[in-house]
Amino acid sequence: MTSACLANVTEQAEQLQQRDAAHHLHPFTDFADLAKKGTRLLVRGEGVYVYEQSGHKLLDGMSGLWNVNMGYGQRALIDAAKAQLETLPFYNSFFQCTTPPSVQLARQLSEISGLSHVFFTNAGSDANDTQLRLVKRFWQLQGKPDKRIVISRHNAYHGSTLAAASLGGMKPMHAQGDLPIPDIDHVDQPYYFGARTNESSQAFAQSLADQLEERITALGPSNVAAFIGEPVQGAGGVIIPPENYWPAIEAVCRRHDVLVIADEVITGFGRLGEWFAFQRMGFTPDLVTFAKGVTSGYIPLGGVLIGKRVAQTLTSDGGEFAHGFTNSGHPVACAVGLANVRLMHETNVREHVREEAEPYLRALMTELASMHEIIAETRLLGLMGAFELGTPDSPKTLGETCRDLATNAGLVMRATGNTMIIAPPLVISKSEIDELIEKADIAFRRLA
Numbered sequence: 001m002t003s004a005c006l007a008n009v010t011e012q013a014e015q016l017q018q019r020d021a022a023h024h025l026h027p028f029t030d031f032a033d034l035a036k037k038g039t040r041l042l043v044r045g046e047g048v049y050v051y052e053q054s055g056h057k058l059l060d061g062m063s064g065l066w067n068v069n070m071g072y073g074q075r076a077l078i079d080a081a082k083a084q085l086e087t088l089p090f091y092n093s094f095f096q097c098t099t100p101p102s103v104q105l106a107r108q109l110s111e112i113s114g115l116s117h118v119f120f121t122n123a124g125s126d127a128n129d130t131q132l133r134l135v136k137r138f139w140q141l142q143g144k145p146d147k148r149i150v151i152s153r154h155n156a157y158h159g160s161t162l163a164a165a166s167l168g169g170m171k172p173m174h175a176q177g178d179l180p181i182p183d184i185d186h187v188d189q190p191y192y193f194g195a196r197t198n199e200s201s202q203a204f205a206q207s208l209a210d211q212l213e214e215r216i217t218a219l220g221p222s223n224v225a226a227f228i229g230e231p232v233q234g235a236g237g238v239i240i241p242p243e244n245y246w247p248a249i250e251a252v253c254r255r256h257d258v259l260v261i262a263d264e265v266i267t268g269f270g271r272l273g274e275w276f277a278f279q280r281m282g283f284t285p286d287l288v289t290f291a292k293g294v295t296s297g298y299i300p301l302g303g304v305l306i307g308k309r310v311a312q313t314l315t316s317d318g319g320e321f322a323h324g325f326t327n328s329g330h331p332v333a334c335a336v337g338l339a340n341v342r343l344m345h346e347t348n349v350r351e352h353v354r355e356e357a358e359p360y361l362r363a364l365m366t367e368l369a370s371m372h373e374i375i376a377e378t379r380l381l382g383l384m385g386a387f388e389l390g391t392p393d394s395p396k397t398l399g400e401t402c403r404d405l406a407t408n409a410g411l412v413m414r415a416t417g418n419t420m421i422i423a424p425p426l427v428i429s430k431s432e433i434d435e436l437i438e439k440a441d442i443a444f445r446r447l448a
Contacts, residue, residue: 013041013053027160040407045072048425048432050412059436061412061422066234066266067297070343071425077298080339084332093120093329102329105337112275112341115288115305117315120329124265124291125159127302128228131261131287132163133323135226138259138310141317147225151215151258153189157235158228158263158289167228170235185219187212189233190241193377193388201242209248216256226259226286231277234266237419238386240379246283259286259310265302269293270344270426272382273354280382286310294337301333349426353382360430361385364437372444383428387420387440389447394418398447405446411439 021035041053048071050060063069070077084101091099106118119134121127132150139147152158154169165173166180169189174180190208192201199207216224227249233239253260262285267277271293274280278288286309291302306314314321327333344350362380369375369387377388390398399415406413406420414421424436 016041016053047071047073048428057410058407059411059424059432059439061406061424061436061440062414063423063425064297065292066271066423067292069269069271069293069426070296070340070347070349071427074296074298074343076339076343077296077336080335081299081332084335088331091331092326094324099329099331099334101331101334101338105334105341106329108338108341109290109294109303109305113288113305115285115307115311117306117311119304119306120325120334121291121302121304122325122327123159123300123302124263124289125161125164125302126325127265127289127291127304128158128164128167128263129161130304130323131226131228131289132167133321134287134304134306134310134314135259135261137318137321138313139225141313144222146223148183149185149219149224150183150261151185151187151212151219151224151227153229153233154186155189155191155236155239156186156228156230156233156263158230159265185215187215189236189239190245191233191237191239192242193379194239196392202244205242205245206248208245209252212249213252213256216252216258221256221258224256224258226261227253228261228263230263230265231267231281232272232381232384234384234421234423235416237416238379238384238421238423240381240384241281243282246278246281250283261285261287261289263289265289265291266293266423267382267384269296269340270350270353270382271384271423273350273358275350277382294340295333296340298340299333299336300327301330301337347427353426356430357426357428357433358382361433361437364433368437368441368444371441372448374444374448383422383424383426385422387422387444389418389420402443402447406440406443409439409442409446411436411443413440413443 017038020039042050043053044051048060050058109118110116119130121130136148152167152169156169158164158167165177166184169186188208188211192204197204250260262278264276268290272280278285286307288305295301365378365380369378374389375387379386399418402420403413403415
């Protein structure tokens, strides 16, 4: 590229950054701080890589935001969107109307999940709002209107709308929004490393199930509608529960007739090597929240999968369910979702995650940790991983510093406190995993 072209690219980037600071409010951002630093301008993606306008190449160790499961540039997904845009770019699902892609995707999702019905939304936050509406309506129809309380977990993330942020257990979000709203309660998360306990992981998990049972008893089983949890907590720091945690939690819920909601916005669609995490983790939810990976992030789509017990009550006894969105079942989004599920089938990507990528990445993460005293623990399930850095007394900015060092080295990692998170596209190859680890090694060396 000539010096004149380079100057033009730089000028364009600076102009866009200035306009970004002047007009664009970013999510979860200190606006004044961002305006000082300036934004990174991403212009294209290919496979597991994204590129800044400067030409800087980044291995996307976070799949965008946990969602570009099949990587960038998948022609099948692009063509599906284009074909549907040319045929019928939009029609709503109100007034006895439907479209072929929404019907076909609903059937496909029911087949791969084993849950009978689907309610489509725009994304994960409004899908979790929908969960609240569904469970309260279900219990009304069951003649138990007092069953309104939904129990979640501290440090959970279920979205950013008022209801979804209330379901989440993140204190900074609650402090800014006068949250949680009524009828939301929280218990402890299954963070074995953070608990600093001497008991075994199995005993720790059982103690959390006992805590949930005690809380249900205290609130009154006749008042508790549901328990919601991410099978693996994502934004909270890739908190992977002990193996007996979810079966123990489900057993408590069944004893007290409390519905089980699995928030699979992150863990769904192959992230853990199965279609859904509950299929790997040994429990059966009544309802499942999905979004992100259903379209590999190519276009927004979310929804709720509804098991037979809840669905039968809603469809047989419910009358009108006064809830929905303009874009529920959007035909373009559903067409991309169909193409994405088909592509996952054709490429055997779940088997790749489970049998190749996960064991290979786990071995390299363990080896890397042995080389760096600053890494206190590694965690991995499927292609959701974490490096715990430092000690409880380490500076709170350790993770942010490491994130910036990794970006400079050509790797996108996310910092949650002093936990470094990785969740690369599911299509990542062994040689690309080697590259991910090499660049993480550079960041950790520079950090030390």
